[in-house]
Amino acid sequence: MDRRQRFLAALARQPVDRPPVWLMRQAGRYLSGYRAVRAEHGFWEVCRTPELSTRVALEPLQRFALDAAIVFSDILVVPEALGAGVSFEKGEGPLFTNVLRSRADLAKWNTTGLMERLAYVPNAVKHLSQTLDGSHGLLGFTGAPFTLFAYSVEGGGSDDFRHARAMLASEPGLARDAMNVLADAIVELGLAELAAGADAVQLFDTWGGLLTKDEYRAHVVPPLNRAASKLRASGKPVILFIKGGMHLLEVLEEVEVDGVSLDWRTSFTEARAALPHHLLQGQLDPVLLFAGEEAVRQRTRALLDELDALPGGNRGCIVNLGHGILPQTPERSVAALCEEVAARAP
Numbered sequence: 441m442d443r444r445q446r447f448l449a450a451l452a453r454q455p456v457d458r459p460p461v462w463l464m465r466q467a468g469r470y471l472s473g474y475r476a477v478r479a480e481h482g483f484w485e486v487c488r489t490p491e492l493s494t495r496v497a498l499e500p501l502q503r504f505a506l507d508a509a510i511v512f513s514d515i516l517v518v519p520e521a522l523g524a525g526v527s528f529e530k531g532e533g534p535l536f537t538n539v540l541r542s543r544a545d546l547a548k549w550n551t552t553g554l555m556e557r558l559a560y561v562p563n564a565v566k567h568l569s570q571t572l573d574g575s576h577g578l579l580g581f582t583g584a585p586f587t588l589f590a591y592s593v594e595g596g597g598s599d600d601f602r603h604a605r606a607m608l609a610s611e612p613g614l615a616r617d618a619m620n621v622l623a624d625a626i627v628e629l630g631l632a633e634l635a636a637g638a639d640a641v642q643l644f645d646t647w648g649g650l651l652t653k654d655e656y657r658a659h660v661v662p663p664l665n666r667a668a669s670k671l672r673a674s675g676k677p678v679i680l681f682i683k684g685g686m687h688l689l690e691v692l693e694e695v696e697v698d699g700v701s702l703d704w705r706t707s708f709t710e711a712r713a714a715l716p717h718h719l720l721q722g723q724l725d726p727v728l729l730f731a732g733e734e735a736v737r738q739r740t741r742a743l744l745d746e747l748d749a750l751p752g753g754n755r756g757c758i759v760n761l762g763h764g765i766l767p768q769t770p771e772r773s774v775a776a777l778c779e780e781v782a783a784r785a786p
C-alpha cells in the first residue's frame with residue numbers, strides 16, 4: 441500500500457497493511473529546518489505564503505516515514521480573522537489585542553468577508569496538495585468552538601482558562617452566541633480546506649478536557665455538532681482531538697464526528713470499548729520522545745500490539761502522539777517511532 445492509500449483506508453476504517461502514522465505538530469519548532477525558516481520570516485508570514493507553508497509542512501515528511509502531511513497553519517487563524525489581533529511573541533504563547541468579555545466585544549467580531557481574510561489557509565492546502573501529488577495523505581484542521589472561545593476570552597494561553605470557564609457559568613447565553621459564530625466560521629474554513637484537497641479535517645478541542653461531562657454536554661456539544669455535521673456533509677471524515685478527554689468518552693457518542701484523537705492518558709483499548717465504531721488516533725506520550733530511542737521503540741511496538749489485539753483489530757486506527765511534539769524533542773526519537781510503525785508492514 442502506498443502512504444496515501446494506507447491513510448485513506450484507515451480513515452475509511454478499512455483493512456490496512458499497517459496503521460498509518462502522523463504526529464501532531466510534526467512541522468514545528470523541534471525541527472532545525474523550521475527554526476531556520478522562522479529566523480527569517482514571521483509566523484503569520486509563513487502561514488500566508490504558500491511556498492513557505494508548504495516548505496515547512498514537507499520538512500518532517502522528508503526526514504521521517506510519515507504517512508500524512510498537515511497543512512501549516514494555526515487554530516488561531518479564526519479569531520485573528522474575526523478581529524482579535526493575535527501575535528506570537530518570541531518564546532511565548534499567543535497574545536490577543538481584543539479579548540471577548542462582553543456582548544459589545546462580541547458585536548465587534550467581523551464576520552463580513554471572513555473567508556477572504558482566511559483564503560490563505562485553503563491556498564496553503566492547495567499548494568501543499570499539488571506539491572504532494574498524492575504521495576501522502578493530507579490533513580486540514582481548525583480549532584473547535586470551545587477551544588477558540590477559550591483563547592478569545594482569555595486573550596492568550598492559560599493553565600485554567602478561568603475567564604472563559606467562568607463565562608460559561610455567568611453568561612451562558614453570551615458564550616453560546618460566541619461559540620455559534622465560531623462554529624460557522626469553522627465550517628466555512630474546514631469546507632474550504634477539504635475543497636482545496638485535504639483528505640480529512642481535524643478539530644482541535646485542546647482545552648475541552650478542562651470541562652466536566654455535564655458542562656461539555658451543555659455548552660460544547662451543540663456548537664461542536666453545528667460545525668461537525670456540516671463538515672461531514674462533505675463526505676470526508678472529521679476527527680476531534682481533546683486533551684484530557686478520558687472522562688468525556690461517553691459524551692463523544694453524541695458528537696457527530698467520525699474519529700477521535702486520544703491523549704496519552706486514554707488507551708485505545710478503553711476508547712474502543714466506549715466508541716466501537718469510531719476511527720481512533722493517538723496516543724503516545726510526547727514526553728516519551730525524551731526517554732531515549734530504545735524506550736520509544738519498545739513503547740511503539742507495545743502500542744502496535746495493543747492495536748492488533750483490539751476487537752476488530754487495527755482497522756480504523758492511526759498512530760499519533762497524545763498531544764503536539766514538544767519543541768526540544770530529539771529528531772532521532774521521532775525517526776525511531778516512525779521506523780517501528782513502518783516495520784509492521786508485511
Ligand code: 1CP
Pocket residue numbers: 464465466467468469478483510511512513514515516528531532533534581596597598644646763764
Ligand atoms: O505540524 C504543525 O506544527 C502544523 C501546524 C500547527 C498546528 C496543527 C501549528 C503551528 N499549530 C497547530 C495547532 C494548535 N495551535 C493548537 C492545537 C494543538 C495543540 O494542542 O497543540 C493550539 C492549542 C495552538 C495554539 C498555539 N499556536 C500555541 C499554544 C498556545 C498556548 O500556550 O496555549 C502556540 C505556541 C502557537 C503558535 C504556533 N503554531 C504553530 C507553530 C509551529 C507555532 C509556534 C510558533 C513559532 O514558530 O514561534
